[in-house]
Amino acid sequence: MSSTIIAVVRQALVQSAGVTAIVPAERITSAYRLDVGTLPAIVLSVQSDEAVSPSMPRTDCLRRMGMNIECVAASLKDARELGEAVRVAMHGAKGSAYSTTVQEIRENGITSTYDVGAEGTETGIHIAVVSVDAYYRAQSVSPTTITNP
DSSP, X not given: OXXXXXXXXXXXXXXXXXXXXXXXXXXXXXXXXXXXXSOSEEEEEEEEEEEEEOOTTSSSEEEEEEEEEEEEESSHHHHHHHHHHXXXXXXXXXXXXXXXXXXXXXXXXXXXXXXXXXXXXXXXXXXXXEEEEEEEEEOSOOOOOOOOO
8 A cells, every 4th residue: 555655645746846846756766766876856755554543344444654755965955945845745735546545645844864874975965854644545455465485
């Protein structure tokens, strides 16, 4: 389910002129890229996925997926500007992908951090993290197949 919600969030970011004016769509990903020299970039990550209002038969429940949208840039100013554009784009966004509808995305805040990079080089990156909750309705629970490695 997380890939479906990530797809909705990514689509909302790609459709935001304020976001794509700063970072192109191909640098909005759900995994860190090895070419960190290509900045700015946005990385989407899932933090939690939980029921908000489970129903008794478990066939329909409102769920909340907590996500971090990491805005990576070469300077604190650039990271914060991108974070602010993302925050504005996410406020009240909604959409659907693969028969799952995200009813609303709520922004929870923005924080900043600095990754110092390789030891002793001081060639790090600045990251503004926009925390959001995506509310969606799960129609059914899909079984997960667990295998031995």
